Amino acid sequence: VGFDRGVTAHTYTAWCHGYLGDPDRALVSSEETVALAQRVQHPFSLANALLFAGSVYFERGEVDGMRERAEEVVGLAEQLGFPLYLEMGKLLRGRARVESGEGEAGVAEMQQALVELAEIGSGIGAPQFLCMLAEGLRKVGRHDEALGALGLGIAQAEHQGQHYYDAELHRL
Helix, strand or coil, X not given: CXXXXXXXXXHHHHHHHHHCCCHHHHHHHHHHHHHXXXXXXXXXXXXXXXXHHHHHHHHHCCHXXXXXXXXXXXXXXXXXXXXXXXXXXXXXXXXXXXXXXXXXXXXXXXXXXXXXXXXXXXXXXXXXXXXXXXXXXXXXXXXXXHHHHHHHHHHHHHHHCCCCCHHHHHHC
């Protein structure tokens, strides 16, 4: 039940390194977190560690690592029935697909994942996820929709008090 506290602490440490401007340390820490989650054999914590590791690869612009971790979290979530991680993993995988040249298919996967997340009532990470969608929409030339996603991301950040991704939302 719940998360393994050690895995969770290491997960957030990795994320903090990334946001503090040390992407190399974030990557090392996130991979150590995945290894720890595998050692403690706590599947829910492993899903979280894989998702965060995929996010670190995303922030670093490393598509292969992002896609690999996204595929792992999707597979685990499908196998064990973790709907939140299933959809978050699909969103990350969709973004990797956009970056790999499967633009429209990737955008469609991201949009569907956001719909599913809304249906289960999750707003966790919504500003970042909407920013990821907006960038995907921009890359396939759907600029008005991209601006709409950014506007929604900014509104979600304000509504939920999730301001950690504000700079990127405004930059885009």
